[in-house]
Amino acid sequence: MKKFLCLLGALALSLNSCSSDDSNSDGESSTNALPTKITLTTVEDGKSGSLDYTFSYDGNKLKQISLSDASKYVYTYTGDVITKVEYFRSSVLISTDVYAYENNKLVSKITTQAFNSTYQDKLTFVYNANGTVNANQSQIRDRQEVKYDTTTLYTFANGNIVSAEYNDGLKEKTTNTFDDKKSPFVNITGLKLLLDLAQVDSDDYQFDFHSANNALTSVTVNYDADGKAVQTLSVDYKTKYNSNNFASEVFAGDANDSFKIQITY
Template sequence: MKKIIFCLGFIAISLTSCSSDSDSSDGGSDGALVKKIVYTSITDEYSETVNYTYNGNKLVKGVYDYGAEEIYTYDGNLITKIELIEDGEVTYTETFTYDGSGRLLTYLVEEGPFTESETFTYNANGTVTCSGSSGLSTYTFENNELKQIARTTGEVYEYTYDGKNSPFRNVTGYDKIAHVAHGDHEFFGRNQNISTIQETTGDVAYMTNTMTYNANNYPLTVNSTAIFVGDGTYNATMQYTYY
């Protein structure tokens, strides 16, 4: 497996992501919602398109070009389940539970016989402890975004952002599950886009994203380079269309 796993891995397009204990942002002033994403792995010569539909600002469904559907379930304004349906069968499920303050408590992944879970503890100093099968990680937040992940195995990952709008900034409930799951390339924070991820203990520029934007500072394209120890460099692109 080439992806670096902080707590869990995910499928190639990771459009869900641990939450902080900060309140939600009010979102972008223009109310833009992402309509379509085209993901292309240049290294693996693979491309995938997903089109999204909404009920207001709640994400209802994503439809992939190969026919799969990604169905979102809400409880109030919180996303509680995401199901991937292929050929009429649920093949992948993510389940989220929250505390009374709307903070993410548990994250469960089910894919056939495979089951994996994460538990989140909110510390007095503002950090969040993530406990999963890969061990413990401490998440540090700054300006409402994930700033650092420190693993008990010694690795430390530092995040920087572009100061622009994430494509999912206005999607109800998205900020609560941001940074839960990580794929081969990471693109989105809670409200902004990830510019770099530096593995500081090994001095590795694990992830670098270069973006272009529309007039409202939402990304139109991303060129992403990921470096995986022992597996080399991987390149991918993302293209966005908005309502």
């Protein structure tokens, strides 16, 4: 089971959806709540596992996300925008992402691997007149930028990423629907500006840090070189909420393959 909520990934589940209110959640006294811990429980081929994410802050600015597998993400701000994210495993630096902005919009992300700094991966963001955004891929080698044809086209509505279309010659498009309740991450300073790039990535799950609300459904369609749809994969989410309408639990799956996240504020 891989990346159930990744906007660019594929999901192999087709499930029934429902939403319900749930007042049994920590820290629901404030509409300015911040997530302090998220527990991910997964079942793959009937075998279960779990992973904890612990969030620490300076006010509403995210300082660090520590995982129970001894990895962590460390966030650096310049003013109110995130300009660097460092990824560590067992206290060893693995990679560094550097973000640049113009007019309070993300314009580039450059990723450097700690053990292979001879090249850097780059994303350049183009803001289109119709409100969509292209993230164009390139690579920097010996200070020379090599541009690729690979791009991701983001489409937005009501503060959410409603579709992400990845194209590297073959196209994959994920379309999402959302509820009208609050995402756990809406009060974290600067996180939304990173689109879906602030995702903390494990083998099983990725967070959508951009969207203001919570996904109800995701449908991913893969196309062949002629533009014909060759595979459609769907997932529906069952979400519970606390008394302030923040998501407190999300579930998708069945007895054999599933994931569940539980959010503490």
